[in-house]
Amino acid sequence: MGSYIREEVRWFVAARAEGLCEYCLVHEDDTFFGCEVDHIISLKHGGTTEEDNLAYFYVFCNRQKGSDIGSILWQTGEFIRFFNPRVDKWADHFRLEGAIIEPLTGIGEVTARILEFNNGDRI
Template sequence: MSEDRVTNEQRRIVVARAKECCEYCRSQVKFATQSFSVEHITPRYKGGKTILENLALSCQGCNNHKHTKTEALDSTTQQIAPLFHPRQQSWQEHFAWNEDYTQIVGLTPTGRATVKELLLNRPGLVNLRRVLFASGEHPPGD
């Protein structure tokens, strides 16, 4: 087996560490219509290694939008900012929920760039969050 592949043990640890939530948009595995991925925060082609410190749990939507990106434009400062790094940064420092818990608000250049680039407020997610909040299932606990 290639050392670039995520092992079953690594996958188990990443899922448990993330408490079965996407580490970007906070979607919950139990309500997902597609499987989640263990993704390389720093892509392998940019030197990222398949080690726990470089792996994050990601829903399919966030994984598809992030792909190999590590930075994006902050719409407020018009400067390039690094995307959120779940192993090195705290979600609460860079993001907050709006008043009805349907949208993620970027609090920092990294937060704003990540919200925009990964489309953390995709219409389907906003609708799901609304329904889950009404039923007491959202936001997920930290």
């Protein structure tokens, strides 16, 4: 399947997310640019355009993630995959402390850092 995401699939993914970015949990109504449907694992890394590989992203999160699938955990030098909203539970990897998203795991750490959850312009 190609990169084109059918309109009915976009609607399904947006409804499943209930208007929330599946990464930072900001509601689309609380953003200037809104949210969009995109691939969790990009096509160039073997991802598909199926519902289980699509997520609802705040535009800023999606631009920061790009086609990346993970990053290096600075503390260990190990490559760690990003949070995947289809297989991971948000509360296992992050905690909301006021307006700050605190990572709880390596997955949370690399996701929060690369997607810039706590960027001053976003808080």
